[in-house]
Amino acid sequence: MSATSINIINDLESRGLVSQMTSGDELKTFLSRSRTLYSGFDPTAESLHIGNLVPLLALRRFQLAGHKPIALVGGATGLIGDPSFKASERQLNASDVVEGWVERLKGQVSQFLEFDGGANSAIVVNNLDWVKGVSVLNFLRDVGKHFSVNAMIQKDSVKQRLEREGAGISFTEFSYMILQSYDFAELYNRYGCTLQIGGSDQWGNITGGIDLARRMYKAQVYGLTIPLVTKADGQKFGKTETGTIWLDAAKTSPYTFYQFWLNAADADVYTYLKYFTFLDVATIHDIEVADMAERGKPQAQSILAREVTQLVHGAEGLAAAERISRALFTGDTNTLSREDCEQLKLDGLPNTLLIGGRKNIVEALVETGLASSNKMAREFIANTAVAVNGACVDSPDFDLRIEASLFGKYAIIKRGKKMFHLVCFGA
RNA sequence: GGAGGGGUUCCCGAGUGGCUAAAGGGAUCAGACUGUAAAUCUGACGCGCGAGCUUCGGUGGUUCGAAUCCACCCCCCUCCA
Structure with missing residues (x-):
């Protein structure tokens, strides 16, 4: 294993991208060499949305720092539904539908990672591949035995479902944690994966996996969570009048996508630059200082919109988005040519x-x-x-x-x- | 299986026979102000130009009149077994 160039944890911390991690200093030392890590994405729709972008880009940040990322698409877990911090039980999706979504998501996650065949070339996996063959009895005996229900019901992620009047949780969703834990153990076994990252709502599921890996394989593995993206005014991030902002250009056009970022609030935009772009922290700081000095319109929003649109939709998508925006917002529509x-x-x-x-x-x-x-x-x-x-x-x-x-x-x-x-x- | 509680317009949540298209809050949208911001103010927020029509888990009743009463059914929650 080769040494990594920069300390990824320090970089993430400076961007405000670390919410919780297991044994911080130890993890920093651990990551001074190239390691394998993963993050999971469940197929709950035919496309990922911008909320999924933060962990996805975090995988990329790890890869750029010399680590090997695994993007897991939850063909199995997507059939169950993650109850973490969800107020109510969710409707199950048909298995053939989920299967179709898995393929779509595989393509989407791939566009953010490098598959150059090198030592830290990325891998995309589907947890259905190892879950589908497991028999119920073996699962209960080999995996379930390692879980204490007493411990499971202590997790904050399911607490409101257990305690809140009018709520409830099915055994199906309650089992989700075990499945995700099993993924981590399995990826450790298959690929030597020693770190799982995810949104801060995943902390309970991640620590579950750490415990399971220790019990099944006597392995020391780690977890790190990323803050969920919030808006300064307390509203839900990633929604507009038209709905969710998807990564799929067919569902959210590059123009709409670009406009979404352009409309970021001043109170959020510098945070978003740190979360959603690869501009270094010093550069972002300079932008903020410059904006403060100017009384008028800040530059941050347009930089953000350009960077993220480029990242997700490429140079062509960005050019298209900017063309439309210019035509509609800066010029008189009557000056448009037929070609325009x-x-x-x-x-x-x-x-x-x-x-x-x-x-x-x-x-x-x-x-x-x-x-x-x-x-x-x-x-x-x-x-x-x-x-x-x-x-x-x-x-x-x-x-x-x-x-x-x-x-x-x-x-x-x-x-x-x-x-x-x-x-x-x-x- | 038994006992109890509950399902209201996007969300939360009032409403227990007419004054209820249904309080209040949130979200959302529009206008003014602006930077395609924020905050603030104003207005809208089931459908219909309108008379009016269709809504309060479902079906069927009672009544001049029902979200509100009755019967049955579906779903959710709590406790007991």
């Missing part, structure tokens, strides 16, 4: 094909999803919140007309200050 309009569509600006040469604005707002009902559409118009091709719509009787479109084909509807939709007239 076509490009907006290709770049992922939400768009709708309109058959026929005329459409009432209220209907159009509903059909494009800019308003949830006719009633809401009328309200937006009454509040002068709707504009078509830059001109405010002042009546619900207004029609989108092909004669008044851009280049005989396009109309850009704006609702509120930030929502845009491209309408394309078609035959």
Whole structure:
């Protein structure tokens, strides 16, 4: 094993990325040589979202520091459902659906890691591979025997489910901890994996795995958790009016993704730079100092948006996002060329094909999803919140007309200050 | 299996026969102010242009009238066995 270049723990700590870890100083020493670590991602949807990005990027940080990362996709655990800090029991997903999600997630996690075949080349695994063959009796005898229910019910992660009036937990979800623990022990056995990282809600599951590895293999393994991303105003991170911000470009366009970061609050943006980018801490500090000195608009948001969009959607995705943003927010939409309009569509600006040469604005707002009902559409118009091709719509009787479109084909509807939709007239 | 408690509009949560589309809070959206911020203020927040219509786990009753009463069913929780 080769020595690592930098001390990853110190780096993570300086970024505020360490929530808890087992035997801190010992772990730092342990990591002075190249080690194998893992983090798990359960298939609870067809794509990962930005909340998954922090541990994912942490794996990358470890790899850059010379360690070998394993990204585990939970084909087995995804069938069970992690109860950690969840207020209520979750609906089980169909197994064939989860199977499909596993494949999607494998691809997603891979894009953040290096598979160069070198000593610390990354590995992607699926825990279903070792869980599916285990018989219930063997599992209960060989694994379950190492767990004390008394200890399990002490974990904070399930406490509210056990104590809160009106809540409850099924045996299925209660067993989740054991499955995840078994993963850690198994990865130790297979790959010499000695560290598990995850969000701070995973602490209970991680320590469970550490105990199991010791009992089954007399192994000393470690755990480290990363803070969950929060917003300074206490709201839930990663949601917008349109919903979750996904990593999959088909579910959240690079433009929407870019806009999400651009809209980060001042109170959060420097933290996010540390969490979500690879800019070093000193650079981020300099940005903050410069922003403080300027009275106007800070630079941090646009740097953040550029960095993260580039990371997730690549240079092309970033270019597309910036093109749209520039066109919609800095220029007059009427200055757009025909090619620009076509490009907006290709770049992922939400768009709708309109058959026929005329459409009432209220209907159009509903059909494009800019308003949830006719009633809401009328309200937006009454509040002068709707504009078509830059001109405010002042009546619900207004029609989108092909004669008044851009280049005989396009109309850009704006609702509120930030929502845009491209309408394309078609035959 | 027994006893008890509960399921209300996105969430929490009032509401025990008409004055209830249903208090209050949160979230969300729009407008003003701004930096495509924050804070603040204003408005909206089931559907319908409207008269009005459809909602309070489900079904069926009682009643002039039900989220509220009755019956059965489904689901959740607690305790006992």
